[in-house]
Amino acid sequence: MKRLNVVDKGFLLAESREMPMHVAGVSLYTLPDGADESEFLRGLVANMRDADSLLPPFGDRLKTGRLGTAGPAFWEPDPALDMEYHVRHSALPKPGRYRELFTLVSRLHGTLLERSRPLWEMHLIEGLQNRQFAVYNKTHHAAVDGARSIHVARSMLSADPAHILEESPLSLNNWEKYKANLSLGKRPDYSASEMRAVTDVLKASLDSSANIFKAVKGFANAWTGRSGNLTLPHLNVPSTALNRPIDGARRFVAQSWPFARIKAVAAAFDGTFNDAVLAMCAGALRQYLQTHSELPKKSLKAMVPVSLRQAGDVDSGNAVAAISADLATSVADPAERFRQIQASVQAGKDYYSAMSPSEVELFSMIMQAPSMLLMPLGLISRLPPYNVAISNVPGIQQTMYWNGARMDGSYPLSIVTDGMAMNITLVTYDQNVDFGIIACRRSLPQVQRLIDYMEESLQALEDAAGLKAKPAKKRAPGKRKARAKAKPKTRKKATARR
């Protein structure tokens, strides 16, 4: 039995009915030509359920002792694994727009995973327009982090539309094949792209002599105002609608933008792709708060998770550290806002750059300590550690297929907490960047507007950079089929309001 580490167990301890600690993704697919929707989906459901032994921890459930999750916790095989329970076939009411999909996904994301069973669910959803179907995947953060979720999702995909999986993508056999291909370098584009965020952050000096005391000294300097561009949790974080206590209901919206548009903005300002994403989100959040007449004087601070997974290591659990980025929402000029964000991110990276992965993990926990004290006291919304989380997960940069069904997009759904009622997570896929925004339904009832504001923010950055802005054409879902395959850069997907 594998024992849970302290970080994974933290996700179990922190969980409540208002704050589920699972992560998820919703993917869109187009049926292969001529396939019958219902029959094809039943085939996929049967294939998903067909596994002798499952990739850990998909066949394992939690085992705790007398102390419950307060004591040691382990993964043990579920003695009565019920694949019919985990793999579910669902449907949308007519007319089957993205609106109906996002409504269903918002509900599914608001329910807790069953603790006495392996901590995952997979929903195959029929009834979308235009021969599309959707898959909603949900996994507990204690069992598997976002990056590993991506690996698992990827292991069922192929660049070859004719490829048919023989066994469940969750089977141990399939996983071993996937890992073998990965380490043999047969899919070099995967490992290159998937490690981009990591290599951005982790320098060659990762295992240097830098130690935790230096980091604590930096932390102390920040608290006493001698931190330069470095921002740290709880420091100068304004309180907004994003930072109230939450309830258990959610709103989810998703949208895709061409990777090239965001990358062009990054290049124009001599920043990273991630800097450009943060600047795009910052402009949108500024506009949202302005519209609701509550733009704070202090700038919003974003938690930006950085994966500490090393290249080639696809089997380890959670290995994530957090940077606190100043979103410069008090700055009206988009170019100046970009520069301030960039400086703040660089300071955050520098702070971690000299630490080893285990030091970063330890230090991340020390940094969370004030939150752990404030949360039970109900003070977290008065002293929020950050205003919002913005997370960039590297994905696959080519068109992929699941048993012949083309994947059209893949949108992440992360965790929101008391004091941090919104999470923006994005995945690069094919020629696009797929954004998923999850929010507390009560704190942010109009979160769907953020999608419009993000487009406006991106255009403002393009204008400021002197790029020829391509005004995004809002394509109705019914027109998706008509989009030009030859010009993927202007694709825009999953536009929906609810």
Add this chain to the structure above:
Amino acid sequence: MKRLNVVDKGFLLAESREMPMHVAGVSLYTLPDGADESEFLRGLVANMRDADSLLPPFGDRLKTGRLGTAGPAFWEPDPALDMEYHVRHSALPKPGRYRELFTLVSRLHGTLLERSRPLWEMHLIEGLQNRQFAVYNKTHHAAVDGARSIHVARSMLSADPAHILEESPLSLNNWEKYKANLSLGKRPDYSASEMRAVTDVLKASLDSSANIFKAVKGFANAWTGRSGNLTLPHLNVPSTALNRPIDGARRFVAQSWPFARIKAVAAAFDGTFNDAVLAMCAGALRQYLQTHSELPKKSLKAMVPVSLRQAGDVDSGNAVAAISADLATSVADPAERFRQIQASVQAGKDYYSAMSPSEVELFSMIMQAPSMLLMPLGLISRLPPYNVAISNVPGIQQTMYWNGARMDGSYPLSIVTDGMAMNITLVTYDQNVDFGIIACRRSLPQVQRLIDYMEESLQALEDAAGLKAKPAKKRAPGKRKARAKAKPKTRKKATARR
């Protein structure tokens, strides 16, 4: 603000992720001739959401103080009531059989209601075969008991297929109209039928001088073996698969039988309708346990709730007492089994007959005390108070319509707990008795077989009574439309396995 009484609060305190404390019902309707399914359902959804002020507690949420649910709890209006959240439009995957419906309903019943909002959800479900649709209604037991749920569901129905509701059935206006009709005696058949179970139990002596000490004396006698036919919680209750600790996942099955068949058995044995229902369930449970090679030597004991609601009183909250009935499952002969069940039920009724409603409520709580002590110690499955709950809720004895859609059946879903992993609840409707069986998915993975065993048990009772048994024809859902309207007694509805 209305304060919750101690029984209602008990349902909040007892609730956990494995043991949700909500009750529900799933109803089947046939679309009016010529109506478009999707359009008709969207119309119903819009009508449900259309209310200025809601019948309490549908617009109210829980308010607790520093002590949470351990301290005083009240109902307060939800300041941001979100009808879109509560009234949901869902769909079934193809082929849209009862099997797919029960799968969805099992899932919906396994999730917790959101504590920060009014404690109810309503799901309108499209995609059933044969122009049917379904409604799944879920209400927290702390907010409204089973009998009141029935009243609320009924207030949206009419015996007139041409009747169209002007406002939401949940609106205060609609409720006042419903109550006025009820008290003016305009629907005498409703109040007559709805009070049948109550008048079975509550005698004219209800407000007599009988007091709690007499009841406690009877309780003590039962524990010391001087109780005659009276059975009480925890006494001689065998431990079976029905009485293990449960998890949060559920299996739901439903089936209808003609009221006349069960009533004929009751008459032949000179018993009540409820006696016949218990005998029918007892035979089925005996066969289920025999098949699984675990029929205990001691007979199963059933909790049989009795409503204490008085005629004309539709506004009070929970008012339910429990009889412990000996199901005589150790007896092979159906006639002898019927007689033993009958004697045990009569003893239970006599025990309560001299008490006033408030005395019964107090005494019911005293009887629950051993359970409250055993539950936190994890001993409840070793000393279960009962083996199973069998609950008979009186319904409407004529065909009803919701905005022109004919209601074809209405199946209850109740609560299961540690130590009592199955609940059978039945409602009389039109010419039928609609049974809903809810069970813990892990403890009773084959609960769907009970439906067959109940039919066999009913036939055995008919044989023993010398009645000409009508072998039930299993009608495929696809043949529902072909059933003869002129012979409703042979109707059989909602046959489904999963």
